[in-house]
Amino acid sequence: MARLGYVPNHAAKSLRSGFTRTIGLVIPDIANPYFAELAKGVEDAAAEHGYSVVFSSTNFDPVREDRYLDVMRAGAIDGLVYAAGAPPSSRRLGDLAKSFPMAVADEELAGVSATTITSDNVQGGRLVGLHLAGLGHQRVLYLGGPIDLRTTHQRLEGLRAGLGSNGQIETAYGDYREQSGYDLVRARLAVDRSFTAVFAGNDMMALGAMRALTEDGLSLPGDVSVVGYDDIPLAAFVNPSLTTIRQPVYEIGHTAAEQLVTALLQHRPLAQGRVILDVRLVERLSTGIARRRVSM
């Protein structure tokens, strides 16, 4: 009978069943290609199971985050993929995770014990360390991301391990934007020119670092090698092309949503596990043999 185009009303169905077949996705910024790719993974996984995705770019705006908590409490979504980092403000989210199905992607939220899907940040750092050590680098400038993110420390930890006991690491922390990579390198060059390699917390900061180094008259990778993180599309196009760590960001999003949705469909609580996906080094032209160290 109902093949004259009958479609059950969504609101009534939700009211009756308690489920909306919709999940939320919270990210810092959809226009950031890294998170756009993650969103794509989330949406694909959701669609495979008949779920829709409502997304929210928070920009770390507490107002916008709060609005989302209301959406959750109103039962407008059945679960949440949270990939917006860990602003100290949203500690409230931690409590909520206990009672609301939630998968955390891309970052480990301090104090939140939900299923977490990340890539192997320690391994990423280690691959960079091994690569640089293999090229003879011993003095490395590490341009970390936000200092309150765990990934920032994990990548440093890996770098230390990969570089070995002869390595000497200077650290500085930025905010993942191109300008901050530029600023940090300029500031560093003013006091210390002994490093032969820069490892940046993401590709945008690496680009900023390259800009600062080039402006200073240094050649890449002749004088200084640069390594990024993420492998955004830009990385292959800049000059010199950027050696970087490729994160399986689509997979991160896909896995997070997959875990969430299958748990939802089975009326089963989310396992409080950790999924750690592999990363790999993409070797391009921004890294090369270390120059002999010049005396300061």
Place this chain on the structure above:
Amino acid sequence: MARLGYVPNHAAKSLRSGFTRTIGLVIPDIANPYFAELAKGVEDAAAEHGYSVVFSSTNFDPVREDRYLDVMRAGAIDGLVYAAGAPPSSRRLGDLAKSFPMAVADEELAGVSATTITSDNVQGGRLVGLHLAGLGHQRVLYLGGPIDLRTTHQRLEGLRAGLGSNGQIETAYGDYREQSGYDLVRARLAVDRSFTAVFAGNDMMALGAMRALTEDGLSLPGDVSVVGYDDIPLAAFVNPSLTTIRQPVYEIGHTAAEQLVTALLQHRPLAQGRVILDVRLVERLSTGIARRRVSM
């Protein structure tokens, strides 16, 4: 009082009121930076009015588009921002637009009389034509996007007008991907080397064109000038940096959602208007004075 954290149930509210305070967004691919920026505009405008956004990347997949029609008919969303171009398959969408609040962004859907928000594609083409004519170019290779999109023809029309009566235009049509720009230029070079400039339908095709030209031993912009369209972030970073038309894509998304949501809030049908936003030429290093024409 209800200030111990009471939040009205969303499904019940929707069932009763008939409105969900949610709009849909249909785009071809969220991982495409152009559409990600558009999505950001949509979400910002929606959030300003308390609306949520569920998005769907269709990839022009008819199955996924059909699923969306059901979501609409189920009343899960109050309206739709459609920015997924005009695949011939979805003519059905045209009928639906008559009965469902829908704003069309970025493209004019043939036969769909909804509010349409685009940038001024004729003007974009004209700016390119004037720019190239001013540099002495007369023979231009136009690498259009999909031939069934109106924008493809509008930009050509503008180019013709801007170039003036001395201009000679060869045309070829691709699919907006880097590879198609590459392929079209290679094919063209095999039969005709008289053009001194290439105008590509988007930046990705322009990059492909640059690759093909460079591989052929031509210098940019010494031998051939290249102009793109969109001004994606990559455009500023490639070598030589790409002269291109900047579309206000965030504005397109924002305006589309704004129109949709305000109409919804006022229980008023969407005006069947056209909003055409201005574009501008971003002059970079991929265009220069036309070389003296070499004989074939």
Place this chain on the structure above:
DNA sequence: TTGTAAGCGTTATCAG
């Protein structure tokens, strides 16, 4: 002013 009842469209349950 405050309170009660009906109905939105489903689905699950229970009686026939």
Place this chain on the structure above:
DNA sequence: CTGATAACGCTTACAA
């Protein structure tokens, strides 16, 4: 096994 009924949580209208 088929068919009527109640309940999901809210809002609006009407009665007290």
